[in-house]
Amino acid sequence: MPYLNRLLAGAALSAVAGLALAAQPATVRLDYMHTGNALNESYAIEQVVIEPLPWPGDMSKTIDTTNRGVNKVEVADAKTGKLLYTRGFSTVFGEWKSTEEAGKLTRGFHESVRFPKPDRPVKVRILKRDERNEFSVVWSLEVDTDAMDVVRKQEPAPAKPIAIRVNGPSEKKVDLLILGDGYTRADMAKFEAAARRLSDYLFTVSPFKERAKDFNVWAMAVPTQESGVSRPSTNTYHSSKLGARYDIFGSERYVLTVDNRALREIAQHAPYEFIEILVNNETYGGGGIYGQFSTAAADNDWANYLFVHEFGHHFAGLADEYYTSPVAYATGGARMEPWEPNVTALQDPANVKWKKFVTPGTALPTAWPKAEYEAHSREYQKIRAQLRKDNRPESEMSKLFKEDLAWTNALFSKAPNRKAVGAFEGANYEATGYYRSQQQCLMFDRSEAFCAVCSDAVQETIDLYAPR
Known part of the structure; x- marks a missing residue:
């Protein structure tokens, strides 16, 4: 258990010193540069690192089955092509690419992918969703984690966990x-x-x-x-x-x-x-x-x-x-079906992605007090922007948020589909063309609970790392 012995240097961690299972493989980190602009992007390797601690994950759950993320990393046997490890992810670059700045200049972002150390050379592939929402390879390289230029020695920990x-x-x-x-x-x-x-x-x-x-x-x-x-x-x-x-x-x-x-x-x-x-x-x-x-x-x-x-x-x-607050990146254009599990373009209402949760008899799209909500939200956003412009005390912003949530709760409490799972228009930063599954969710406003669809998505992720 050398990795836990190093980690548990402080007395606060000594109670967990006996928790290690069988020896885990080392953790490999591939650092690379992701550069580009609104139209183009490219990748370049920086270094391969063996991190100080062994791989923290379950070696029986190395393949990601959730189908989420703009990107995906695949690690495959270089000779046979057998998949050894996959995970979906998104990037800061991906968000920046949709900003106005990305149409004017090229920038580089440092990124990393981590995977359990293989016992053979591997091919690491970075994939990206295409216009069909399917993954295709955008970068590939062969990695030998036993090569001489792999970084194996790290500086001491700058702080104790x-x-x-x-x-x-x-x-x-x-x-x-x-x-x-x-x-x-x-x-x-x-x-x-x-x-x-x-x-x-x-x-x-x-x-x-x-x-x-x-x-x-x-x-x-x-x-x-x-x-x-x-x-x-x-x-x-x-x-x-x-x-x-x-x-x-x-x-x-x-x-x-x-x-x-x-x-x-x-x-x-x-x-x-x-x-x-x-x-x-x-x-x-x-x-x-x-x-x-x-x-x-x-x-x-x-x-x-x-x-x-x-x-x-x-x-x-x-x-x-939510869709009434300003965001940092561009929205609009064609309403493609999002990869995210909790919003939809509703191109096929009979087979909405959360069909199993839809309340029987609920119409799709589903009625809600949208016009009234939007009229209130326009006024609320003006006040919010002015508070920030005037650099008012944070307590005033908190008070505004509390009042807004109370108003929303009161409005929704009277709505006929208040508890229903359906398809409520207004989501993914867009007032039209995208839909959420319930009127309220903590991904919509500052309420305290996930909707049924978000809750299910969280459970699926937990199962990927800590299977029941």
């Missing part, structure tokens, strides 16, 4: 790593408290609540010199270890990091399959990229919601179901 919740060996559990950014050495107790508070809340929300025993949760933060992360729209700049910041792609509430190298070099010192980054800020904000990471402002009044909502994007590939 904290065991927040441990239910068994990593190989049989979903490993969630909570990273902190913008926390000084004096803020470390605050970070740990936030990680415990928000992860505890996650497991009060179904279906995470019912599957809580299938998760391990770890936390780690490398101290920064100043508290908080950058928020350029208010001329606030801080150096931070993960490079997380607000105003990504010009959206004031969008928080991501584009420093993937820094993220992976810190995260590699703890077992993980999923990452949520807590930023030490009060301002409302967060983000989530499927199969990469999610973020949340830990000090905001709505941190509980942010943590779960953004994790829904990262963990299960859930789409945003």
Whole structure:
């Protein structure tokens, strides 16, 4: 059990020192550059790394059956072509490509894929969905993980992981790593408290609540010199270890990091399959990229919601179901059937993707008080924008959010299809042409529960990592 012995250097982790199962293969990380613009993209290898800890996943569940993500990685035997490992994912580049900036210049983004170390040379393929929504290969290279130029020696861990919740060996559990950014050495107790508070809340929300025993949760933060992360729209700049910041792609509430190298070099010192980054800020904000990471402002009044909502994007590939808030990237154009499980273009109502959940007798599309909701939302968004423009105290924004949710709850409580599963027009950032399965879901507004379709998608992901 050398990997756990190294990891459990602190007394807080000593209780789990006996949890390892049979020896796991090493973890391989392929780092590469993904460059391009709105019309073109290309890939170039940077390095192959053997991470310090063994593979955290179940070696009997190496093939992804969920069919989610814009991209997919395939690892195949170089000689026979036999698939050894697959996972779907999306990228920051994929979102940036739809922005106005991508039509003007070319940019590069650092990315990584991780997989269990094979005992033979392999072919690693990156696939992308085409216009038919099918995966096709966009980059392929042969990798020998025993080659001389593979990086095998790492710097010591810059911080000790904290065991927040441990239910068994990593190989049989979903490993969630909570990273902190913008926390000084004096803020470390605050970070740990936030990680415990928000992860505890996650497991009060179904279906995470019912599957809580299938998760391990770890936390780690490398101290920064100043508290908080950058928020350029208010001329606030801080150096931070993960490079997380607000105003990504010009959206004031969008928080991501584009420093993937820094993220992976810190995260590699703890077992993980999923990452949520807590930023030490009060301002409302967060983000989530499927199969990469999610973020949340830990000090905001709505941190509980942010943590779960953004994790829904990262963990299960859930789409945003709202459509009246401005977003950072371009929407519109042809209404293709989304790959995300919780929204649809409803091209074939008789075979809607969540057919098994549709309430018997419910019409598709399904009636809801859409016009009234949109009229209210237009006024609400004007007030929200003005509060940000005037840089008003965050308490005023929180009050507005609370009032908006109360108004929405009151409106929906009187709607005839309030509890029905159907196809409600307005989702995926579009007022028309895309549909969600229920009137309310925490992927639609700041309510506290997933709809049935989102809940099922979360369960399917848990089963991929911690099968029942």
